Structure formats: structure tokens, C-alpha cells
Amino acid sequence: MPRSSFSSSLSSPKVNFAIDMGHPLLNHTVDGFLKIGTVAASRVAVEETYHCIKKGSVSSNGLEKSLKKMCKEGAYWGAVAGVYVGMEYGTEKVRGTRDWKNAMLGGAATGALVSAACSSNGEKIVIDAIAGGAIATAAEFINYLT
Amino acid sequence: MPRSSFSSSLSSPKVNFAIDMGHPLLNHTVDGFLKIGTVAASRVAVEETYHCIKKGSVSSNGLEKSLKKMCKEGAYWGAVAGVYVGMEYGTEKVRGTRDWKNAMLGGAATGALVSAACSSNGEKIVIDAIAGGAIATAAEFINYLT
Numbered sequence: 001m002p003r004s005s006f007s008s009s010l011s012s013p014k015v016n017f018a019i020d021m022g023h024p025l026l027n028h029t030v031d032g033f034l035k036i037g038t039v040a041a042s043r044v045a046v047e048e049t050y051h052c053i054k055k056g057s058v059s060s061n062g063l064e065k066s067l068k069k070m071c072k073e074g075a076y077w078g079a080v081a082g083v084y085v086g087m088e089y090g091t092e093k094v095r096g097t098r099d100w101k102n103a104m105l106g107g108a109a110t111g112a113l114v115s116a117a118c119s120s121n122g123e124k125i126v127i128d129a130i131a132g133g134a135i136a137t138a139a140e141f142i143n144y145l146t
Numbered sequence: 147m148p149r150s151s152f153s154s155s156l157s158s159p160k161v162n163f164a165i166d167m168g169h170p171l172l173n174h175t176v177d178g179f180l181k182i183g184t185v186a187a188s189r190v191a192v193e194e195t196y197h198c199i200k201k202g203s204v205s206s207n208g209l210e211k212s213l214k215k216m217c218k219e220g221a222y223w224g225a226v227a228g229v230y231v232g233m234e235y236g237t238e239k240v241r242g243t244r245d246w247k248n249a250m251l252g253g254a255a256t257g258a259l260v261s262a263a264c265s266s267n268g269e270k271i272v273i274d275a276i277a278g279g280a281i282a283t284a285a286e287f288i289n290y291l292t
Contacts, residue, residue, distance in 0.1 A: 043280035134189035
């Protein structure tokens with residue numbers, strides 16, 4: 001049975017979602033979608049706020065556009081993150097180990113999938129898969145460093 | 147005294163550098179530069195190999211171009227990663243805690259620095275700082291998920 005909880009505080013933003021979909025793979029994917037979608041939507045919100053401050057005025061038309069952009073970017077980043085988290089989880093289960101190669105394979109699969117979904121041609125998909133693998137590997141390494 | 151060691155094996159590529167520069171901040175920065183630079187150079191190598199296989203021929207001219215591209219991309223990614231790792235380390239020391247806000251602040255500082263170094267104008271620097279912070283936060287969250 002789907003169970004969901006949400007917690008946040010105003011003083012210090014804590015991102016803490018827990019939605020149980022009944023399967024770890026689904027949980028990971030939904031978690032990735034929500035968290036990264038939130039980050040992307042926040043980015044757009046901050047960026048649009050900066051534009052408003054710079055212009056010195058807030059129009060209802062501009063606000064509507066900003067909200068639409070938040071939803072669009074949040075959904076896009078969230079979808080990519082969800083695919084990646086699911087792919088990495090699957091790779092880990094298939095390979096049976098946890099290392100940077102999971103991130104590389106998961107990133108490559110995500111790059112290929114997202115590229116294919118955006119109706120790219122064959123060559124572009126391979127290039128995007130290589131780039132996805134490299135970016136995921138880099139993010140994994142950065143994380144071990146810090 | 148600078149001390150360096152290098153270990154790798156052919157059967158399974160292990161990325162393991164250790165260069166002691168005498169200060170943790172410098173060590174982190176150099177480590178980030180080398181690791182992420184290696185990832186970026188590998189990405190170019192794989193991409194160029196794919197192009198060669200597709201074309202079915204290897205020319206010495208193309209090989210030289212590929213090597214130059216590997217060095218350029220490796221240095222660029224490495225520099226960005228080095229700045230980010232240094233910034234996150236510095237933020238951690240100043241704030242005294244380890245959480246995702248370090249990644250956000252480090253990413254924002256890196257975005258602003260890299261954007262300023264590429265001689266962008268004021269507005270572009272703010273936008274790049276916001277994007278940098280968002281990407282770093284997303285990478286940090288992804289890492290907790292997987």
C-alpha cells in the first residue's frame with residue numbers, strides 16, 4: 001500500500017521524503033525523481049527571483065511563466081535522475097558489487113535512454129551515453145573526495 | 147616534501163592516486179584535478195575511438211587532434227573539479243559541519259569562479275553560480291540515494 005510522509009522546517013530547509021512503493025527499485029526511482037526535481041525547481045525559483053529583483057517588478061504574467069518553467073525543469077531533471085538512480089540500482093543488483101563502475105554503467109544507460117527518448121539519431125545516442133557515463137563517474141569520484 | 151605514488155592494474159582499471167602537497171586543501175584540489183581530468187580524458191578517448199571504428203580508419207592527423215582534445219578537456223574538467231573540491235573543503239572547514247549545503251555553496255562558488263574566469267558579464271556569473279549550486283546539490287543527493 002502506498003505510504004507517504006513529508007517533513008520540512010522553515011528555519012533550515014531539510015529535504016526528507018519517504019514514499020514506499022513496495023519495491024526498492026521503485027522507491028529509489030521515485031526518491032530520485034522527487035529530490036532532484038525539487039532541486040531543479042528551486043534553481044529556477046532562485047533564478048527567476050534574481051531576475052525579478054534585477055528588473056525591480058513582479059508581474060503576474062512573469063510569475064505564471066516562472067511557475068511553468070519550474071514544473072517543466074523539475075520534471076525533466078527529476079525524470080533523468082529517476083532513470084539514473086533506477087539504472088544504478090539495477091546495475092548494482094546485477095553485478096553484485098558497489099563501486100564506481102555501477103555509476104559509469106548507470107550513467108551510460110541513462111544518457112542513451114534520455115537521448116533516445118529525445119528522438120536523437122544513432123550516433124548522437126552513443127555520444128550521449130559516453131558523456132552520461134563520464135559525468136556519473138566524475139560525480140561518484142567527487143563524492144569520494146569530499 | 148612532495149610525495150607521490152601511483153597504482154593501477156590492467157585487468158580492472160583502478161583509479162588510485164595519492165600526492166601529498168603538505169596541506170589537506172591542496173591535496174583535495176590536486177586529487178580532484180587528477181581524477182576528474184582522467185575521467186574527462188577517458189571520455190574523449192572512448193568517443194574518438196568510436197568515431198574511428200565508425201569511419202573504419204585511423205589517420206595520424208586524427209590521432210594528434212584526439213590527443214590534443216583529450217588534454218584540453220581533461221585540463222578543463224580537472225580544473226573545474228579541483229576548484230569545486232577545494233571550495234567544498236573550505237566551506238566545510240568554515241561551517242564546521244558536513245551536509246548538502248556545503249555542496250550547494252561550493253558549487254555556487256565554483257560556478258561563479260569558472261564563469262568569471264571565462265570573462266562572462268555580471269548577470270551570467272550569477273546565473274552560472276545558481277546552476278553550479280543546483281548541479282552540486284543534485285549530485286550530492288543522488289549520491290545519498292544510491
